[in-house]
Amino acid sequence: KAGVTQTPRYLIKTRGQQVTLSCSPISGHRSVSWYQQTPGQGLQFLFEYFSETQRNKGNFPGRFSGRQFSNSRSEMNVSTLELGDSALYLCASSLRSSGNTIYFGEGSWLTVV
Amino acid sequence: KNEVEQSPQNLTAQEGEFITINCSYSVGISALHWLQQHPGGGIVSLFMLSSGKKKHGRLIATINIQEKHSSLHITASHPRDSAVYICAVDNNNDMRFGAGTRLTVKP
Numbered sequence: 346k347a348g349v350t351q352t353p354r355y356l357i358k359t360r361g362q363q364v365t366l367s368c369s370p371i372s373g374h375r376s377v378s379w380y381q382q383t384p385g386q387g388l389q390f391l392f393e394y395f396s397e398t399q400r401n402k403g404n405f406p407g408r409f410s411g412r413q414f415s416n417s418r419s420e421m422n423v424s425t426l427e428l429g430d431s432a433l434y435l436c437a438s439s440l441r442s443s444g445n446t447i448y449f450g451e452g453s454w455l456t457v458v
Numbered sequence: 459k460n461e462v463e464q465s466p467q468n469l470t471a472q473e474g475e476f477i478t479i480n481c482s483y484s485v486g487i488s489a490l491h492w493l494q495q496h497p498g499g500g501i502v503s504l505f506m507l508s509s510g511k512k513k514h515g516r517l518i519a520t521i522n523i524q525e526k527h528s529s530l531h532i533t534a535s536h537p538r539d540s541a542v543y544i545c546a547v548d549n550n551n552d553m554r555f556g557a558g559t560r561l562t563v564k565p
Contacts, residue, residue: 378553382499388544388555401551433499447491449501 347372349438349450357456363424366453370417370438376400377419378447379411382433391434394419395441426457461485464545464556471563477532479559481545484526492519492530493544495558501544504530535563 350369358364370377379391390403394413411421417438423430435452439445463482471477481490492504505512505519507528512519516535521528532539540563545556 378551380553387557388546390553390555393551393553395551403552435499435501437501445489446503446506448503449493452499454499 349436349448351434351436351450351453353453354451355454355456357458358426360426360428360457362426363422364426364455365420365422366434366436366455368419368421368436368438368450370419370436371448374438374440374448375417376439376441376445377413377417378437378439379419379421380435380437381405382435382452383431388435391421423455428457431455431457460557461554462545462547462556464559466559467557468560469562471535471561473536473563473565475535475563477535477539477561477563479530479543479545479561481528481530481556482526483528483545483547483554485547485549485554487547487549489548490521490528491546491548491553492528493546495542495544497541504543532561535561537563537565539563 352367376395378393382388392402393400397413408424413419433452437447437449439447461484465480489508495501507521516533518531542558542560544558547554
C-alpha cells in the first residue's frame, strides 16, 4: 500500500511569489491535514480536510489556503510568499477525522529567497 | 505557557538504558499521539492513545487523562532510537505539538 506522497519535495521561490504543494493520501483515507515545521516554531497545525470540507484551521494568515478534491488528494497554497514561510510543509492522512492514527508524508521543503 | 509541554528537551543515553520522555498538556483532547522524527524530516506515528497503556516492541506509551500527562518509555535503548520524539494532542481535529525531545543514544 503506497504511503502519503507529497510533491514537490524541494523548491525555492522568491518573495512575493505563490506556491502550491500537493498531497496524495493513503488509499481509502478521507482526512488530510497540513502542518508547518520551522526551527523556531516547531510543528504547527495549518488545516484539516475531511471529505472535501475544511474542518479546522490553525492560526495562520489568509495567505495560507488549501482544498481537497473528491479523490481525497489535497493541495495547499501560499500566496505572496515571505521569507518566514521557509519551512518544511508536512501532509498527513488518516481514515477519519480525529482519534485515528495519522500517517505523514516526507514533506515539502520550501525555501523563500 | 505552551499547551503541550515536553521534558526533557534533550536526552543523551548509553545503549541499553531505560528512557522516559514526558508530556503534559492543558487542553481537552480526543487523543494523544507520540511521533518520531529522524534527521531529514520524515515523521512516523508511534502511538495513538486515548486511555491506558500501549506497547509496541521496546516502546511503551501511557496516558493519565485525569492528570493530563503521558509518558513514552524506551526499554533497552539502541543507537537507532536516536531521533526527535514529539508529543501531539488531538483536540477535535486541531493538533497541538510539543517542542520535541531530542534523544541521542550512544553505543
